Amino acid sequence: MLAVRNLEVVYHDVVLVLRGISLQVPRHRIVALLGANGAGKTTLLRAVSGLLDVHDGKITKGRVELGDRRIDGLPPARIVRNGVRQVMEGRRIFAELSVEENLRLGGHTAAKAIGANLTRVYDLFPVLRDRRSGTAGYLSGGEQQMLAVGRALMSDPELLLLDEPSLGLAPRLVQQIKEIIVEINDQGTTVLLVEQNAAMALDIADHGYVLENGRIVMDRPAAELLADDDIREFYLGLG
Ligand code: ATP
Numbered sequence: 001m002l003a004v005r006n007l008e009v010v011y012h013d014v015v016l017v018l019r020g021i022s023l024q025v026p027r028h029r030i031v032a033l034l035g036a037n038g039a040g041k042t043t044l045l046r047a048v049s050g051l052l053d054v055h056d057g058k059i060t061k062g063r064v065e066l067g068d069r070r071i072d073g074l075p076p077a078r079i080v081r082n083g084v085r086q087v088m089e090g091r092r093i094f095a096e097l098s099v100e101e102n103l104r105l106g107g108h109t110a111a112k113a114i115g116a117n118l119t120r121v122y123d124l125f126p127v128l129r130d131r132r133s134g135t136a137g138y139l140s141g142g143e144q145q146m147l148a149v150g151r152a153l154m155s156d157p158e159l160l161l162l163d164e165p166s167l168g169l170a171p172r173l174v175q176q177i178k179e180i181i182v183e184i185n186d187q188g189t190t191v192l193l194v195e196q197n198a199a200m201a202l203d204i205a206d207h208g209y210v211l212e213n214g215r216i217v218m219d220r221p222a223a224e225l226l227a228d229d230d231i232r233e234f235y236l237g238l239g
Contacts, residue, residue: 008061097136
């Protein structure tokens with residue numbers, strides 16, 4: 001479904017951050033993208049969702065394809081309409097608006113299906129249904145993360161890009177968000193999951209890539225990555 005081919009990205013015309021990256025996310029799968037701080041994971045997601053411009057970044061080589069369509073160079077709104085939706089790191093929600101207002105805003109590109117999408121999101125996250133009239137800024141960190149994911153699902157994307165959904169969450173909530181990602185995927189949404197929590201990501205992913213200094217250094221089925229002692233120790237920090 002998603003193919004990134006030989007992608008090079010530069011910030012401010014000088015800083016080369018992605019150095020020829022190729023990866024594939026097949027339809028209906030969960031693919032994990034792992035790597036240390038600063039490896040380039042967020043940059044790759046920005047390149048896919050069209051958000052590099054905002055950060056003065058530019059694709060200088062390579063391409064991004066969705067099915068048989070080339071999407072690099074399209075404006076972000078067009079990329080959303082093509083079925084790609086990114087959940088940013090750090091749960092950007094509208095703190096002063098209610099939970100449901102946040103969700104409705106997330107669904108503006110799919111206005112006809114807003115009722116059905118709301119039901120889907122509330123079924124996935126019953127806590128959001130309970131708090132739907134409450135101010136989003138008063139939700140706990142975990143609930144805000146769920147709201148950020150729920151908002152992205154309001155456009156019923158075919159491909160969901162998740163940037164560190166477990167960041168800062170207590171273990172119980174990490175477990176919960178993990179189960180929800182699996183459920184979203186079971187419902188037919190393809191997932192590209194960026195995580196520092198390699199154990200969490202590989203546990204649910206079909207395939208894993210490890211990014212180091214803007215290059216892919218590992219490209220293997222998730223189960224193989226998890227089972228390899230050297231990889232566990234040196235790349236995944238799992239000892
Ligand atoms: P993290 O987990 O810390 O978010 P990451 O793997 O997602 O790390 P990126 O955020 O993609 O990494 O950053 C990759 C490199 O690009 C880093 O060296 C970072 O400092 C640099 N970078 C990111 N955004 C910009 C920007 N707007 N201008 C210049 N450099 C940037």
